[in-house]
Amino acid sequence: MPMKSDDHDHAALEAFFHAARRTAPAPSEDMLARVLADAETVRTAAQVRRPGTARRARLRDRLGGWPAMAGLATATLAGLWIGAALPARITGDDAPAYIVDITPEMAFDLAGGGY
Amino acid sequence: MRMPFDASEDLPDEDLLARFAGGDAAAARILTLRLTPRVMAHAWRLLGNRAEAEDVTQEAMLRLWKQAPAWRDGEAKVTTWLYRVVANLCIDRQRRARGGTLTLDAIPEPADDRASVTEAMQDRARAEALQAALNALPARQRQAVVLRHIDGLSNPEIAEVMEITVEAVESLTARGKRALQAMLAERKEELGYADEI
Numbered sequence: 297m298p299m300k301s302d303d304h305d306h307a308a309l310e311a312f313f314h315a316a317r318r319t320a321p322a323p324s325e326d327m328l329a330r331v332l333a334d335a336e337t338v339r340t341a342a343q344v345r346r347p348g349t350a351r352r353a354r355l356r357d358r359l360g361g362w363p364a365m366a367g368l369a370t371a372t373l374a375g376l377w378i379g380a381a382l383p384a385r386i387t388g389d390d391a392p393a394y395i396v397d398i399t400p401e402m403a404f405d406l407a408g409g410g411y
Numbered sequence: 412m413r414m415p416f417d418a419s420e421d422l423p424d425e426d427l428l429a430r431f432a433g434g435d436a437a438a439a440r441i442l443t444l445r446l447t448p449r450v451m452a453h454a455w456r457l458l459g460n461r462a463e464a465e466d467v468t469q470e471a472m473l474r475l476w477k478q479a480p481a482w483r484d485g486e487a488k489v490t491t492w493l494y495r496v497v498a499n500l501c502i503d504r505q506r507r508a509r510g511g512t513l514t515l516d517a518i519p520e521p522a523d524d525r526a527s528v529t530e531a532m533q534d535r536a537r538a539e540a541l542q543a544a545l546n547a548l549p550a551r552q553r554q555a556v557v558l559r560h561i562d563g564l565s566n567p568e569i570a571e572v573m574e575i576t577v578e579a580v581e582s583l584t585a586r587g588k589r590a591l592q593a594m595l596a597e598r599k600e601e602l603g604y605a606d607e608i
Contacts, residue, residue, distance in 0.1 A: 309592060313560040315537035320452035320561075327465055331447050331472045335431070335439035338476040343434055 424489035425482070432479040439476070442489075447472060449562070450493055456557045457501040459546050467500045487571070494562070494572040498554050505550070544594040552587035559584050 323331075419427065420441050430438035450471055455464035474496055475489070545553050551573070558564045558572060559580075569580045 309588060309595070310560075312537045312541040312591075312595065315534040316456070316541050316561050318534050319538040320448075321455050321461060321464070323447045323451045323465070323468065327451070327468070328443055328447055330469055331443045332440060334469065334473045335443060335476045336436065338473070338479075339431065339434060339436060339439065342432075342480060 425484060428475070428479050428482050428489055429484070431476070432482065442475075443472070446475075446489070446493065449490070450497055453494060453557065453562055454497050454501060456542070456545065456561055457498065457550075457554060458504065459542055463504055467497060467504065470500055471496045488568075491568060491571050494558065494564075495574070498572070502550060540595060540598055541591070544591045547594060548587055548590055552583050552590065555580055555583035556587035556591065560588075 419430070419437065422430075422441075424442065424446065427438040427442050431442065447468060451464055451468045454467040454471070455461060458464050458467065471493055475493060478492075545557065548556065554573065555569060558569045559566070564572070566577045566580045566584075569584075570577045573580065573583075575583075
């Protein structure tokens with residue numbers, strides 16, 4: 297069967313497109329290095345802009361890493377519990393506790409001393 | 412540029428970009444090697460000038476790196492986004508260029524080492540003739556024809572890149588191809604392709 301004109305035109309043009317695909321210019325090593333350098337600059341700048349993460353990591357490392365952080369958290373919770381629970385044990389549940397810190401001179405006046 | 416094998420080389424562009432946004436330097440290397448040749452070839456087809464195409468490629472890739480943290484999964488393909496950025500950068504360059512056109516380079520040697528000398532010469536002559544004809548097309552027709560017939564995108568993909576309907580893509584590529592055929596037919600004696608066009 298003879299080839300129709302449209303098919304012939306398409307096939308002929310396709311030969312040119314095929315040649316174009318085979319002659320695509322490749323990027324040079326230098327070009328790839330420049331693109332990578334840009335990527336690294338952007339990546340580094342993004343990490344600087346997220347200081348919270350880096351600062352938290354540095355603090356954690358200075359405190360001795362995760363085991364030390366766990367010990368610190370336990371100690372903090374224990375302190376909170378002691379602070380909340382112990383005053384009731386000392387004073388009793390029904391008696392209000394007043395802890396007044398006064399200077400020695402004030403204590404003398406209150407006791408009726410003086411001139 | 413040779414890089415050691417990494418399992419993440421098989422990941423889609425979008426996943427690699429997310430890794431890069433998370434601080435993964437290896438993802439940037441894989442994306443650079445995978446995307447830069449495509450971007451460069453496309454820019455060169457639209458501009459016909461290697462130095463300009465390299466500048467456009469570097470700028471497009473830089474924009475990709477900067478876009479990475481804001482990239483939303485499922486929004487668009489990385490390549491679609493890149494083709495759009497390249498086209499916009501090329502249009503800007505052509506507008507800025509004196510007289511609206513850039514100096515055109517010679518066609519590079521065929522990339523396929525297996526091509527014989529005769530085939531290589533034939534490819535080069537055909538590619539040069541095609542590129543000259545492409546450069547004479549209106550910018551949108553050229554972009555549509557290059558995306559469809561050289562980069563191998565589907566019409567819906569081209570519609571997304573060019574932000575037009577599929578019907579508009581079909582119209583652009585049809586008119587572009589007719590114009591190319593007419594221009595190449597004018598040169599058929601000169602190029603020795605009288606039997607083909």
